[in-house]
Amino acid sequence: LTTSCGFLASRQRELSARMKLPLATSSLLQLPMVERCLTAGRRAGVITYDAKALTDRHFVEVGADPGTPRVGLPPNGSLRAHIEGGRSYD
Template sequence: MLDTHFRRLPGDVGNARTWPFPVQFRVVRGADPAAIVHGSPEVFLEPFIAAALDLVACGVRGITTSCGFLALLQKELAAALPVPVATSSLLQAPLIEAMLPAGQQVGILTFAAEALSPRHLAAVGVRAETPIEGLPPDSLFRRVYGNRGGISDPAELEREVVAAARTLVERHPNVGAILCECTNLPPHSAAIAAATGRPVFDIVGFIEWFARGLSPQSYR
């Protein structure tokens, strides 16, 4: 978990009630949104490894994170830990594109488009030319989830998110599915799908799939 203090809505990766199975959290102190999104996550590699190893020692069987920009650490964390690691929702992009009809592509909705670089995409196998749309820098969403203050107004947050998603599909009509990079976006995934008519993939659906692999359902 990043070092944050904002309200986490139901559906947010950091709200324990989001999950249909037990979860544990560890906060990596100093790894705030500015440091990870606009800084160098590599500086925090060892603290993230230490936090993950502590979780594993407590019985955790799979690791995820609370920020899609930690895609930059996917290979390093996977190499360092004894359990599977899914750092970022962006890992889904190649699979989503493989499922889409001919001529369609995935589009990414992100916290900060200006910060989501080709390096982030390459780290998890996403095509460099993938369409990307972010929330405006002066949006309430960026203020709240960037740890810069602001009242967490779910209705206003959803309005901003839906507007960004609509812009994404208007600019790129061949976007056949939307992938939410940001782990604070899933509370609004249903609204995004309703507004755009596209399937929406996010970190919550990804980790539910991930967890099912760790503990398959028995049908006996």
């Protein structure tokens, strides 16, 4: 089972403990694997909707390094305008 919002990563352990089927709350679950696939000295990074809302807890809950670089979408960008303001998006 999967969810539609990666921010549920902060509840991965709690939610998966209640499920009879495997549960993936977030694509952040892939970070530890991606990190191991990179050559020495390279790091994975995360582009997210809101970097301030993506806390260290989200990373810790999925077994990823809380020091993972992260950047949010620009506040005046097209995707935010579409999601928050209903602006058409092509």
